[in-house]
Amino acid sequence: MLRIITEPTEAKTELERISGRTQGGETLQQEAAVREILQAVKRVGDEALLDYTAKFDGQVLKAEQLRVSGSELDAAYHQVSREFVDAITLACRQIKAFHRQRMPKSWVQFGQDEIVLGKRYNAVDRAGLYVPGGRAAYPSTVLMNAIPAQVAQVPRIVMVTPPGEDGKVNPAVLVAAQEAGVSEIYRVGGAQAVAALAYGTKTLPKVDVITGPGNIYVTLAKKMVYGVVGIDSLAGPSEVLIIADQQAKAVHVAADLLAQAEHDPMAAAILLTTDETLAKQVKQEVEQQLRNHPRRLLTEKAIAHYGLIVVVDSLSRAAELSNLFAPEHLELEIAEPWDLLEQIRHAGAIFLGNSTPEAVGDYLAGPNHTLPTSGAARYASALGVETFMKHSSLIQYSPTALQKVSNAIETLAKAEGLHSHSESVRLRREMDNG
Known part of the structure; x- marks a missing residue:
């Protein structure tokens, strides 16, 4: 089931195949369906939302039922355990502390000749958070999207999530949202929810940024509305790459591989190791842990198609292959992880050591778990407070400063054939000289 590869060329080919597993995954029919949904919501708003909720989620709602009520929010606390609330509280505290350290600071620099330069940061006015449903409830996704928005001081944060079979939102999700400071929640999912956030309806507000993962329809919708609103990323199926040496424990490595594979049939779970004995032990351990796995069918599919063990001749070679793959999650289960870290260039999040x-x-x-996938770690980073902020440049020149650079500006403007650019400087220079 889980393949072991020792040949370098084959290993590179397989890693490239797995990395590209989502490229071109969408079909023309899916794209056409999403465009139709976006246009319908843009055109008729709530009516389209209700129609699609009935069609795709099997829930017949009225417009006033789209927003989760205060009584539902209160009731959610009675439907979860005290241990869950305590765990969520701890997670909130940790995540908030980390993201507070990430807050960019506005700055102003005073230079010679009364030149003032700077940068000013502001949060967006409205943020829309998409929290998926379907196979499982994801309260952790709520925290990872809501807390950075709160730390960035976004004035209005809106959350959307699909209704369950009973028409309600999972209580764990509702509790997580409230603990993270979000109470404006709508029971709508899919491409129609993205459309509502992008264009606004009578019930749902138009937002400035949409964040959060979803299925292929949600991803396509985010891709298509980008430009109307900002988005965090086009998240693909999750992935982990583990680099392990002879001191790693097979039972732990196997569990970590399966922890990724159980997310989705297209999740990738990869081990690069210098120890051939460990490779064989991990393969056996994966099969053992799968026997009574509650998500066995789904997990087996991921392992069969996108699971891989590669035996390499050195940790340096493992780092090279890891950089080629640019994994969403990278685990360094080796004796000296900080030494190898210097050779790692591309990874969404790096987990150091066996513990x-x-x-x-x-x-x-604390660090965000919304990370770049499918090789995007080569150029992208985790979701953070910056996702919900934008900056403006600050520039002020005194008459003396403008005089000193006026000839250079006029020369550059003339080279580009922009007459009034040049004139805007020349007229000021001559007036000041006069």
């Missing part, structure tokens, strides 16, 4: 499974980062370490 740091990826689950720590998924839930409460």
Whole structure:
């Protein structure tokens, strides 16, 4: 089931195949369906939302039922355990502390000749958070999207999530949202929810930024509305790459691989190791842990198609292959992880040492678990407070400063054939000289 590869060329080919598993995954029919949904919501608003909620989620709602009521929010606390609330509280505290350290600071620099330069940061006015439903409830996704928006001081934060089979939103999701400071929640999902956030309806507000993962329809919708609103990223199926040496424990490595594979049939779980014995042990351990796995069918599909073990001749070679793959999650289960870290260039999040499974980062370490996938870590980073902020440049020149650079500006403007650009400087220079 889980393949072991020792040949370098084959390993590179397989890693490239797995990395590209989502490229071109959408079909023309899916794209056409999403465009139709976007246009319908843009055109008729709430009516389209209700129609699509009935069609795709099997829930017949009225417009006034789209927003989760205060009584539902209160009731959610009675439907979860005290232990869950305590865990969410701890996670909130950890995540908030980390993201507060990430807050960019406005600055102003005073230079010679009374030149003032600077940068000013502001939060967007409205943020829309998409929280998926379907196979499982994701309160952790709520925290990872809502807390950075709160720390960035976004004035209005709106959350959308699909209704369950009973027409309600999972109580764990509702509790997580409230603990993260979000109470404006709508029971609508799919491409129609993205459309509502992008264009606005009578019930749902138009936002400035949409964040959060979803299925292929949600991803296509985010892609199509980008430009009307900002988005965090086009998230693909999750992935982990583990680099392990002879001191790693097979039972731990196997559990970490399966922790990724159980997300989705297209999730990728990869091990690069210098120890052939460990490779064989991990393969056996994966099969053992799968026997009574509650999500066995789904997890087996991911392992069969996108699971891989590569035996390499050195940790340096493992780092090279990891940089080629640019994983969403990278675990360094080796004796000296900080030494190898210097060779790692591309990864969404890096987990160092045998006592740091990826689950720590998924839930409460603090850094965001919304990360670039499918090789995007080569150029993209985790969701953070910056996702909900924008900056403006500050520029002020005194008459003396403008005089000193006026000839250079006029020369450049003339080279580009922009007459009034040049004139805007010349007229000021001559007036000041006069």
